[in-house]
Amino acid sequence: MSENAKPILAVRGLDVRFETNDGPVQAVNGIDLDIMPGETVAVVGESGSGKSQTMMAIMGLLASNGRATGSAKYRDQELIGLGEKRLNRVRGAKMTMIFQEPMTSLDPLYRIGRQIAEPLVHHAGMGRSAARKRCIELLRLVGLPEPERRIDSFPHELSGGQRQRVMIAMALANDPDILIADEPTTALDVTIQAQILELLADLQKRLGMAIVFITHDLGVVRRFAERVYVMKLGDVVEEGRTAAIFDDPTHDYTRMLIKAEPSGSKPPVEESSPVLLEGKDVVVGFRQENAGWFSGSSEFRAVDGISLRLRRKQTIGVVGESGSGKSTLGRALLRLVHGRGTVRYGDRDISSLDKRGMRPLRKELQIVFQDPFGSLSPRMTVGQVITEGLLVHEPDLSRRERDKRAIDGLKDVGLDPAMRNRYPHEFSGGQRQRIAIARAVILKPKVMVLDEPTSALDRSVQKQIVELLRRLQEEHDLSYVFISHDLAVVRAMSDYILVMKDGKVVEEGVAERIFDHPEKEYTQALVQAAMDTDPITVSAAR
């Protein structure tokens, strides 16, 4: 990149605001950005920082209640306020975009070949058969296997990673100058994430377009971007070369973001620590109806013969990609789904207990879910939510005693007890997750299954939750089964690791050993994809 090159995209004083029922909301406050030809720029920030809305405004994709003012020039063409027709000459041709949601960003009703061809037909004026030929080339370029056959697939016949490849093919169709990638790997499994990132890096090297990466993932930034803009609440708080930002951040927010990467580890528990929860050859099967009249049904095993022993104060991290059966295992251990095999709690076999038999044990066996928005009843106050379990398990408590427990519970998870009369929707994601944890901890459980408790949260909030969980473990002698696809968080939390794939354990062992010397190929791929911090790319322009 030469110093006096003209930026290919120059944003000046861009302002985005939304008219809502609660009055106007300012999403972006007059920011400046420059994208040079062929460079890779990351726009980093947590949810609500305005990073996505900035790009939406530039592409003319704001929701109908959104308004952008200021300037965004592609070469010399002003984009803000440009009419739909003239904007359409730029977007999809010179500037293209891929999105966070590969599952829904393609039209489910049309074959992918037709969707990739549309920008070719409408921008380059290609005929259908020429467009089809180009499509196959593009699909080959993005590494979709068997492009001649797959071109006639419908989106639902492809996996998430494959759909994102199709989106990338569509983005490349007209040789764009700028490719905007809005969290393109967030919805994908880690090993797929790594593949998509490598593909983007490789394509950039070969084709030389600029890539604007919108992301919350500093790992991606470090490996991928030459330059970084850090955004917070609609402002750019810091910008500079990636290495400089990571080595010597000047703004507090950037420092906080970098520090928010999960860190630390947990030493293994002593061998003498008593076994609290033990699963032996746990199998959870779901019946599947087979096609045809007489072929009957077969069994799909989500969890296929897994054994584990959870000791007091131990944290077993269960890692695996989506569909590996890790959540089902967590539920089966608490007997929330029906399974076969033996589950022992303390010295009791609980695998044959019915609902009523399990009820007194539920107090000691608690679960916290991933979605802090869906798992709290919206019509109950926080105080009611967290004390509801007490009504069942300690019915003799007076109202006043329950209220006191609510106050203690909220204090325990670092929330202001005065908040107990408010409703869940008034809280942020991180606060809600604290409430969900308080609801479990208030019953003084011994074992907690934590099912992706940090996955829906920003990194900085994740870190707080991880610290909270660690402190609670110390204070209350808790044992955790920590389920997550996020290896960085699992590493920070767990002392023993179970790696799952297709319902089976691929590898298990002490956390340190699994992360530092993974033996199985799958674990190695997983660990490498998640922990690698080396840059993937050297940009073509340098």
Added chain:
Amino acid sequence: MFSYVIRRFGSALPTLFIVITLSFFMIRLAPGGPFDLQRPLDPLIMQHLKHAYHFDEPLWKQYLLYLNNLAHFDLGPSFTRRDFSVLDLFRTGLPVSIELGGFALLIALVVGSILGAFAALKQNSWNDYGVVALATLGITIPTFVIAPLLSLVFGVMLDWLPAGGWGGGDFSHVILPVVTLALPQIGIIARLTRGATIEALRSNHVRTARAYGLPSFVVVGVHAMRAAILPVVSYLGPTAAALLTGSVVVETIFGVPGIGRYFVQGALGRDYTLVMGTVIVVAVFVIVFNLIVDILYALLDPRVRFD
């Protein structure tokens, strides 16, 4: 696909059988019978009548007899309309009802979906509010109000169209009943289309289409509308069956010789065979149109598979 259709018909037969059985016994459990007149008949005549129609046999025997006749496509004689068999009544009435309902369905579909899509594209404008208000009006005003009103205004006061009657089904006689029948459906379909279109316009894949600079007629016409049609198609199954099998109110008010009237007439007159015949016709229509809708849905949405 073909095997799916066969299977669906296979599973429809038990449904039909259950419907027939239930309604056979239910109508007979209702007090009274087809020959109970205001002035009681002479007991001897009554006895002969009952014997002639096998009413003196046990109920299960009558049921088997009915099934046997049904298997030979004999729906029996009508008790209230002497000299006609139930099949005769349908042979003359059903085409009239189908013509009436078919036109109403077509108009409702075309006008309703265009209005709905238009409102969705102009969401939160006065155009939108206007369509929604009209649609609500169409749904809320009952047919028995609209029908006489139309007849009065266009038939009597303006004298543009016949106020009633069928006139052998010529165009001028068809208009008013068709419009009456179509109006509430226009309202419902417009609302359905509007909601589905708004949702489709907000979907991620429509955002993709816009991000790739496709012209708006492609974004809306190709990507948004096809998704928006799906809920309307599912609604059409039961609706088509209901419209094509006639409407009591419209047929009575405009004096249209369709089969809608037979529902009420048959039930009130304890015309066992007529009631049974109507039930069977409606059930067959419901089954067939739901099947058509399922096939249509699968053609429109590749995610729905038959096998």
